[in-house]
Amino acid sequence: MADPKGFLTTPRRTPARRPVCERVEDWHEVYTGQSLLPIVSAQAGRCMDCGIPFCHEACPLGNMIPDWNDLVYREDWAAAAERLHATNNFPEFTGRLCPAPCESACVLTINADPVTIKNVEVAIADRAWEDGLACPRPPERHSGRRIAVVGSGPAGLAAAQQLTRVGHTVTVYERADRLGGLLRYGIPEFKMEKHHLDRRLAQMRAEGTLFRTEVEVGADLDARRVVTEHDAVLLAVGATAWRELRVPGRELAGIHQAMEYLPLANRVQEGDLTESPVSAEGKDVVIVGGGDTGADCLGTVLRQHAASVVQLDINPLPGECRPEHEPWPVYPHVYRVSPAHEEACELARRGVWDPAEHGGVPLPGPEGDIRVFSASTFRFEGDDEGHVRSLHLVGVEPRHRRAQQGTERVIPAQLVLLALGFSGAERDCGLVTQLGLELDRRGHVVRDARFATGVEKVFVAGDAGRGQSLIVWAIAEGRSAAAAVDRWLTGSTCLPAPITPTARPLVA
Ligand SMILES: Cc1cc2nc3c(=O)[nH]c(=O)nc-3n(C[C@H](O)[C@H](O)[C@H](O)COP(=O)(O)OP(=O)(O)OC[C@H]3O[C@@H](n4cnc5c(N)ncnc54)[C@H](O)[C@@H]3O)c2cc1C
Ligand code: SF4
Numbered sequence: 001m002a003d004p005k006g007f008l009t010t011p012r013r014t015p016a017r018r019p020v021c022e023r024v025e026d027w028h029e030v031y032t033g034q035s036l037l038p039i040v041s042a043q044a045g046r047c048m049d050c051g052i053p054f055c056h057e058a059c060p061l062g063n064m065i066p067d068w069n070d071l072v073y074r075e076d077w078a079a080a081a082e083r084l085h086a087t088n089n090f091p092e093f094t095g096r097l098c099p100a101p102c103e104s105a106c107v108l109t110i111n112a113d114p115v116t117i118k119n120v121e122v123a124i125a126d127r128a129w130e131d132g133l134a135c136p137r138p139p140e141r142h143s144g145r146r147i148a149v150v151g152s153g154p155a156g157l158a159a160a161q162q163l164t165r166v167g168h169t170v171t172v173y174e175r176a177d178r179l180g181g182l183l184r185y186g187i188p189e190f191k192m193e194k195h196h197l198d199r200r201l202a203q204m205r206a207e208g209t210l211f212r213t214e215v216e217v218g219a220d221l222d223a224r225r226v227v228t229e230h231d232a233v234l235l236a237v238g239a240t241a242w243r244e245l246r247v248p249g250r251e252l253a254g255i256h257q258a259m260e261y262l263p264l265a266n267r268v269q270e271g272d273l274t275e276s277p278v279s280a281e282g283k284d285v286v287i288v289g290g291g292d293t294g295a296d297c298l299g300t301v302l303r304q305h306a307a308s309v310v311q312l313d314i315n316p317l318p319g320e321c322r323p324e325h326e327p328w329p330v331y332p333h334v335y336r337v338s339p340a341h342e343e344a345c346e347l348a349r350r351g352v353w354d355p356a357e358h359g360g361v362p363l364p365g366p367e368g369d370i371r372v373f374s375a376s377t378f379r380f381e382g383d384d385e386g387h388v389r390s391l392h393l394v395g396v397e398p399r400h401r402r403a404q405q406g407t408e409r410v411i412p413a414q415l416v417l418l419a420l421g422f423s424g425a426e427r428d429c430g431l432v433t434q435l436g437l438e439l440d441r442r443g444h445v446v447r448d449a450r451f452a453t454g455v456e457k458v459f460v461a462g463d464a465g466r467g468q469s470l471i472v473w474a475i476a477e478g479r480s481a482a483a484a485v486d487r488w489l490t491g492s493t494c495l496p497a498p499i500t501p502t503a504r505p506l507v508a
Contacts, residue, residue, distance in 0.1 A: 002073035003045035010046050012113035013039050017339060020346040024302050027189040027269055029096070030339045040123040043116045044072035050107045054329040055117060058105035058506050060476040061087045061094075062498045065102060065117055072120055081128035084121065087498065089158045089475055090200060092129070093183060095122025096192045098472045099292075101505060105329030129199065136206035139167040145489050148173060148230040150217045150431070153181020154471045155462025156236030157204065158478030159485070162495050163234075164209045166486055172209060173226070175216035178270070181238055183471070185263035188296050190303070190339075194269070218430025227435070232457050232485050236478065237431065239463035241443055243420040245288060249380030254388040258293045258419040265300045280306040284412040286391050287311040288377055289419030292338075297417045298370075299340035302347065309344060310370055310411060316398035317366065317373040330508050335366070344370045374398055378408075380416065388416055422468040442467060447501055450488065451481040459485055465501060473499075 003010070017023070017030050047069035055065045064083055071080035084091050095118055106114035128134045145168045149160045152174040160170045178184050180197045205211070217223050227233050242257050244250075256278055264276040280301040287294045287301070290313025301309050318335045326332040337345070345368040376396045383389045395407030424443020426432070432439065435455050438446040444467050445453060445460040452459050461481035462474045476499045483495035 001049035002047050002070045003042075006042070006045035006073070007048050007108055007112065007115075010042050012046065012116060013043060014116055015039070015119060017342070020343045021350075023190065023339075024343055024347070027303060029193055030190055040116075040120055041073055041075060044069040044120045046108070046115045047073075048107060054105040054107060055102040055115075058101045058329055058331070060101075060470075060473050060499055060503070060505075061479070063087050063091075063102070063121070065115075068124060069115065069117075069120060072124060077124065077127045077131065078133055080124045081131075081133045084124050085128070085134070087496070088121075089161050089479070090154065090471075091121050091125035092196050092200075093154065093192065094472050094475065095119070095125050096196070097187065098470065099331070101331040101472075104331045105506065110328050134203065136203050137165055138207045139165055141167055142169065143167040143490070145169065145231045146171070146229070147485065147489075148217075148226050148233045149236060150226070150233065151181060151236035151238060151462070151464070152176075152179040152211070152213075153236060153238050153462060154183060154474040155238075155464075155478040155481075156181065156234070157200070158475040159234050159236060159461055159482040160209050160478075161204055161207065162479055162482035163485060164204070164207050166493075166495060168486070168489070170209050171230075172211045173215045173217050173221070174211065174213045175220075177214050179211055179213060181236075185266050186259065186296075188262065188265060188300055189269045190299055191296070194266075216430075218432070218434050223431050223434040227455070227457055230457070232459065232489055234451075234481055234485055235431070235437075235445065235453070235458065235460045235464055236462040236474075236481075237425060237464045239422050239424050239444070239466075239468045241423045241426050242418075243423050245377060245418050245420060247377055247379050249382060249388070252380055252382040252388040253386055254414055255380060255416040255418065258287075258289070258297050258417050261417050262293075262296060262300060265304075276304070278415070280304040280309070280415055282307050283414040285309040285415045285417065286411060286413040287417045287419060288391075289313070289421070290315060290371060290373070291419060291421065293421075294417075294419035295338045295340045297419055298344055299338075301415075301417075302340065302343050306415075308412075310372060312375040312377065312393060313371055313373050314376050314396060314401060315373060325508060327508055330506050337369075341369065341371070376401065376403065378403070380413075381410075388413055391416060422463075424467060425464045449500060449502075451477075451484040451501055452488070459488075476503075477501075 049066045053066050068080040068083045100118040102117045103114040147168050147170045149156045149172045160172050164170045267273045281304050285301050285306045287297045322332040375393045379392045381390045391413045394403045445464050447460045447465050461477040480497040483493045483497040486493040
């Protein structure tokens with residue numbers, strides 16, 4: 001156990017975020033890594049080393065959290081890094097981006113504040129890089145087996161690293177011009193700077209993983225040929241088919257899907273564009289969708305200096321405390337303020353805009369918050385040039401989401417971003433048709449308990465098989481599918497498999 005009295009004597013402390021006025025003027029990460037280090041060992045010392053560590057159960061990777069908390073408390077960073085990398089290929093990604101279901105399951109949460117598990121994780125990962133402990137681990141010998149991984153998101157990269165390290169020759173095919181999937185073109189720079197990704201990719205290259213970008217399997221390369229030329233093929237192509245908003249006026253210019261908007265901002269940061277062709281600068285912006293993708297749009301809109309912004313959520317305002325039907329250790333739906341929401345609130349407080357009087361129309365919602373809950377869009381209105389001018393919304397009752405009479409509002413909008421989630425893998429693409437892949441009714445690639453599709457030699461991992469999820473699940477999928485592929489090729493495996501294809505988050 002780390003510090004036997006740590007949880008009694010040390011209050012939870014999270015690292016300071018940079019001041020809002022500073023961070024909305026640049027694209028760097030909201031947290032500065034260094035601000036974490038003076039406090040992290042004491043924070044790790046709050047871990048109670050429970051007999052049954054529920055945090056460990058709640059983490060899809062099965063990260064050995066109490067072990068590394070103890071090691072960090074004792075300042076044995078090298079052993080902590082070794083223990084962390086034993087279960088997680090990319091802890092610097094999850095330590096920055098994971099919503100941390102482990103913290104909701106921490107036993108301390110029952111009557112106190114949880115251990116700052118995610119911050120301890122990122123501190124160990126960053127320290128491992130600084131101390132040269134995250135060096136390449138090439139295989140001792142080669143198996144002579146050739147494996148194609150299609151897609152370079154976290155699932156594909158985790159699988160490729162695992163399979164390379166046990167000696168297979170792995171080629172990752174990626175249709176985009178750069179590697180990383182949604183880590184590269186989706187997740188904004190202010191949540192994770194891309195040099196973290198590039199550093200891991202360099203490590204993977206040094207270990208022997210081969211990468212081919214700008215190759216769409218099923219279009220540039222016949223998918224059947226890829227299957228014929230490899231001993232196994234792992235599809236990790238994500239679930240990028242977005243949900244549409246079918247209301248009058250949807251065809252107007254200025255209404256974009258979040259995933260049409262966010263990658264352009266990523267490209268500006270990569271240096272491909274000097275400015276985004278879809279910028280929020282000087283515009284009244286409405287983000288439709290209350291999830292994390294909507295929050296990413298919000299942070300991006302703020303950094304592009306919008307005139308005003310409102311985010312609509314069809315769901316009711318969540319409570320501050322765990323609802324009864326989501327008891328500990330379940331990850332609860334509660335009112336959360338992301339760094340992007342914090343930024344928007346503070347800008348509103350400083351009078352950059354007035355969310356309560358957006359376009360002269362009072363909007364309900366928690367004080368200072370730019371989110372409007374229980375709100376549904378029923379049409380858009382355009383100007384004479386066919387460009388969106390306003391959005392018409394209506395309040396909905398929480399249970400059946402039926403429109404409530406007398407709650408209609410019109411809010412000005414010259415830019416509308418749709419962040420309504422995703423409906424599975426792309427259906428009408430060459431990959432699906434050439435291989436004859438079976439998709440279920442939610443659009444996920446059908447697979448069995450060994451991550452195998454119905455097509456001989458072809459496996460599937462990540463969002464493509466599970467549906468849009470989280471990076472921690474994608475890495476767990478990649479690791480487990482790698483174990484399944486290795487076992488299928490060689491008859492046995494030493495690779496860990498943290499989850500099954502049907503594993504789901506903890507539920508009550
Ligand atoms: C905007 C946004 C923000 C998010 N933020 C977070 C977050 O903060 N934290 C979190 O935990 N999760 C987040 N998620 C979810 C997370 O990013 C995904 O669950 C995760 O990236 C899925 O990984 P994957 O490897 O399965 O697929 P992806 O990351 O989608 O990668 C799939 C890759 O396959 C490639 N590809 C597709 N078809 C082909 C083909 N035929 N040939 C070659 N290549 C192909 C694609 O170009 C892509 O690069 C976010 C999602 C979005 C959309
Ligand atoms: S990957 Fe996520 S769930 Fe697992 S320990 Fe890290 S923050 Fe917690």
